[in-house]
Amino acid sequence: MSAQTMDWSDIPYVLAVCETGSLSGAARYLDVNHSTVFRRIEGVESRLGVTLFERLSHGYVMTAAGEHFYQQGIELKEGVTRIQRELGGQDLRLEGALTVTTTDSLLHRLTPVFLEFQQLYPDVELRLLTDIRRFDLGQMDAEVAIRPTRNPPEHWIGRNLLPIAYAAYAHSNYLQGMAPEEYRWILIDDILNRSPMNRITAEHKAMSAPVIITSSVMGMFDLVRAGMGVAVLPCYMGENTPELARLHEPEPKYNVDLWMLAHPDIRRSARVHAFFEFATARIRDAGPDFSSWKQA
């Protein structure tokens, strides 16, 4: 590299000092040592033969040349970020297995996401596990988890996607000519004890109401749609289903956040990273209750 040629890798250092006003601030921003920033700035100024910053006791202040550099450099930064965003993770040669664990109802509702991802990366072998038992990411059973939770595990990469609401639903035909005390309630087995679904059910179900017990939310959904009774379901299931009627307004206090989780070691994988970013964007774009997606 010529003595008079600026090193491209100097640019982020200069921009960081411009934005933070100090070597220390830039070092924190860039996650490097402040002495590295110091030497980089010295090197840039030496090679350009121009002073970019006035050294004051409380930090570095841009000179006119520094201001100029910043204005130009900010555009460069946007350009680099654009390249990264548009190319990063787009490896169309992505292949190998990608294991996602989720609930059966989320699997059902998120089929548009999985479909689009599979079309984009046909060589990736999707493994979509819907075992309702809480799995242990540490055991490497899955690489990504998409689950509602109020207590996401620490030290894991987690994205809070959106809140999930819950309410009671029934077939509109079922509700006609029937008093609430006569409703048959479709319940899930006790594994999700104290869950919002169970708590809302307890609030609305008559004490002696007849019940049907099933082992999955999708089972509940099928039974509700068949007109066999009333069930508390996630609104992303109950809404956008024309034949179902909601019995009451969902209460925000019962909301649970939907999280996407990945173990830090696993996120380095290009396909995991690609999926993580891809699914995050798609789910957040889908709106409340995934209203953009037609209920199957």
Next chain:
Amino acid sequence: MSAQTMDWSDIPYVLAVCETGSLSGAARYLDVNHSTVFRRIEGVESRLGVTLFERLSHGYVMTAAGEHFYQQGIELKEGVTRIQRELGGQDLRLEGALTVTTTDSLLHRLTPVFLEFQQLYPDVELRLLTDIRRFDLGQMDAEVAIRPTRNPPEHWIGRNLLPIAYAAYAHSNYLQGMAPEEYRWILIDDILNRSPMNRITAEHKAMSAPVIITSSVMGMFDLVRAGMGVAVLPCYMGENTPELARLHEPEPKYNVDLWMLAHPDIRRSARVHAFFEFATARIRDAGPDFSSWKQA
């Protein structure tokens, strides 16, 4: 730097391969080793999770992603070049006064440096002060000082350029047919008391030797060249002057280091900085006694 973040310094490598079509071509273009280009491309593709080039037997061909990178990257390159031209090129638009204080003999010997600098920066108004009184940089009388000293001031930016040797010289004609005790000694007035020149003179001059006293080293030099006597001179003056003969080997214990000094506040000035770096390189390249430069 995050594993998934592209390194800015990778960009020129990718662009060079795009433009030349091979690792070897890019290496020549960038003046680096082809193995370096190889590793950089591998690193970028790994971090972005995307393939930028198809590897063919005759070189590297851009993939669609590579084309995309190139289109974006080309604009970045233009941006970087613009910064360099608009800031780095400020050297060539350097203007204003630049005040250098030095000795008269150094001014004499360093004319090649000043000449080249003036040609390079025609808009800079050089002020070359050779007042032999020690000036006070703090008073901002000068921006740069080039002077021999054993005690460079602290807190100032100082470059130790090279050691200066001293010895006695006379015209070769003057020395013929004359005993040392008969030598007329050319002395400088007492301002530089205990200086190496004075100390060497005291060591070689006969106690009752006749003297001529002048007020500058250049005056001494002119008188010596005229054959009027013997004088202790800096070797950078005495050497490379064909008509002068040195009377004895210079003793290293009398050497004094030549320093270039600038006040820290002033070094931020682009033209001071430019001169500082430029002159340092030229003086150090000139060799002992500035032997690369012909004595005027």
Next chain:
DNA sequence: GAGGACCTTTGCATGAGTGCACAGACTATG
């Protein structure tokens, strides 16, 4: 078919870049 010119890829040694630890300065607060 051999040789030359071009290319890519890899192991090893070296030096540049970086982080660490330290020192010093300035400012605000008790």
Next chain:
DNA sequence: CATAGTCTGTGCACTCATGCAAAGGTCCTC
């Protein structure tokens, strides 16, 4: 006035990027 928190700046040791040397492949020319 002492202390804490922030900052800049530097010497030293270590890590990693780079160049060097080597190996291997393909294509073209004689």
